[in-house]
Amino acid sequence: MMACTTILVGKKASYDGSTMVARNEDSSSGQYNAKKLIAVASEGHPNVYHSVLAHLDIDLPENPLSYSLTPDAVAGQGVWGACGINSANVAMTATETITSNARVLAADPLVIYQESKGDKGSADYQEEMAGGISEEDMVSLVLPYIHSAREGVERLASLLEEYGTSEMNGIAFQDVNEIWWLETIGGHHWIAKRVPDDSYVVMPNQFGIDAFDLEDAFGSQKEHMCSKDLREFIEENHLNLSMNDQFDPRLAFGSRTDADQVYNTPRAWVMGRFFNPNTYKWEGAEADYTPQSFDIPWSFVPEHKITVQEIKEVLSNHYQGTPYDPYAARGDSKMRGAYRTIGINRNNFIGLTQIRPYMPESHRSLQWMAFGSNVFNAMIPLYTQVSQFPAYLSQTNAEVTTDSLYWSARMIAALADAHYYQTQAIIESYQAKMDHQALAIIKNFDQQLISADDKQKNEIRERANQEIVDQMIKETQSTLKQVLHIASNGMKNAYARSDN
Structure with missing residues (x-):
């Protein structure tokens, strides 16, 4: 699993009408995973995908598209493709590791790889059990085969339902018109929501979606999709904790722990504070939201249209201007470094995919990249419909x-x-x-x-x-x-x- 931070920007919330999706991929504490950016041609794809961690083989569709990919630079644990844009100008980022709770995981356990036990033929022999798909696999299994963001949701959902997953994850799909966000629920269930065009979404390693229209999901699916049996799953396992008629997926499927309040909620707080400083009160005894609030909205309408440079700035944030900045030279030193920063030492990269509606399809998409700790790096745009990327x-x-x-x-x-x-x-x-x-x-x-x-x-x-x-x-x-x-x-x- 990777610790990450994601921001999604709808086309009416961006400075130029582009859809924009950006994610920091961060290693686990004390680890640093080297990454690279490569171009994958449509020719030469295998017919079967092999998941290294899950010990699972999956048949692949025909006619894959070419695409950009940001895999691990050192082989051994699988692809970990992270993010990219295909030749149909559809982007995907995977994944934002998210949280769950005991009620969900007891009802639909994660699909964890199990080694064989005992001697084959003996009474106590247990066969090897394949795991479910995970962050290692998702971009490679989905991005080459989709022609819209909605198709991305549908393809990944079918894989989750058939093979299950070994971890809780959030995944973004993006085309020139819309962005969809999918969150896994236990081993086989999922929900997905369309990002409002006039809004941005903040995601800090925590189950995010805080409102969901089940009628739409089981009807026209205009802005919501979910597992076919989600209603029964919620009811049978007593997952709906809302006190009114408004279903709150974050309450049902997510977490509210002390760890969230130092690791996750402060990042949502500082992102909302960055783009909406005047909409809400962010500090003091009468604050609408604090770094430890569990009810920080999943999406906001920003106070002004958002630029690429501002996304880079907020994904480099280390609580500057607050008592929590680890680099602060003034103020109460007791609170410095109290919360997990967005720009952290173990950022592997930031990948920002921008799909521009005013450009021809041949160069509509840009993939902005920066590597290493975001506080100190610089980000560059690159055309994605290429045969190769520079060796650097x-x-x-x-x-x-x-x-x-x-x-x-x-x-x-x-x-x-x-x-x-x-x-x-x-x-x-x-x-x-x-x-x-x-x-x-x-x-x-x-x-x-x-x-x-x-x-x-x-x-x-x-x-x-x-x-x-x-x-x-x-x-x-x-x-x-x-x-x-x-x-x-x-x-x-x-x-x-x-x-x-």
Whole structure:
């Protein structure tokens, strides 16, 4: 399982009418999973998918699409494809690990892989039992085979019902018109809700959906879908805890623990506070919501339209401007680091998928990427309909090297963190330069692509990506050099006198 933070932005809530989905993939505490960005061609797909962790084989449909993928860079535990966009301009991010409760898990247990026990042929022999699908598998099983966000929900739902899952997860599907969010319930059940066009959604490792229209889900399915037997499942297992007629899935299927109040709810609080500072009161005795509130809404209508840069900023948040900032130099030191930050040391990457309605289908989609701890990294946009991505992103492996953006970002973060205030201006300059330089390159190549013929377009998209990455290499190397100089001057064995 991965600890993550997700934000979903409907098309009427975004600055340019795009749908936008962004997620930090974070490793477990004390772990750091190297990631890469690759292009997967439509040709050469296997007929059967093998799940490494579940010991499960699943037949795959014919005619897969090409797609971008952000898998683990070091082989061993499966694909962990994380996020990508296919050639039909449909995106998927998987997964946001979420919570559940004992009532749900007793009624529909997770499908956990079981090794065989005993000697074959003996009376006490137990056969190996395959596990259910999980975060390792979902993008590879779904993204190459869907042509809309709704189709993504339907395909993943059918797999969950047939094979089950070994963990609780939230998954986003996105096309140019809409975003759907699916949450698993126990081993085989699920619900999905369409993100309102004028809203954004905050998801911090906690069961999120807080309102659900069962009549719509069992009727026209305009904005809600769910397992075919969800009504019976809720009733038979006494899961509905609402005191009125409004069904609250978060109460029924989620959790309300002390751990949530230091790990999850503070992240929802700070994201809502970021985009809606005036809509609600966020601090003080009369606050509408505090970092420990269990009723922070799943979705908000923002006070202004949301930009890509603001999404990056909020997914880098470490409670700056509050008493909880681990880097705070003033205020009550007792509360510093009290809550789990969004921008954390173990961010593997941020992937932001943007599908632009005003661009032709040939270059409608951008996948924005940053690697390592978000507090210290910079994010770049890339065209996804390509045969390959630049080596700086796609050739990452276990070797620590400045030839990889992932490892370069990790080095910058580890050095800058220990010298936060001395390096803050350098990091901010790095991030700002890449923001406007990369956007200028995209703007230029968007125009080239409009007038290009189909045979030229792949080469132009790849050339644009390489130009952006070349600029990223230059700025990343410069930033690393500057941060390394400051860190070297701050070493404990420094001595002012020299022989010069």
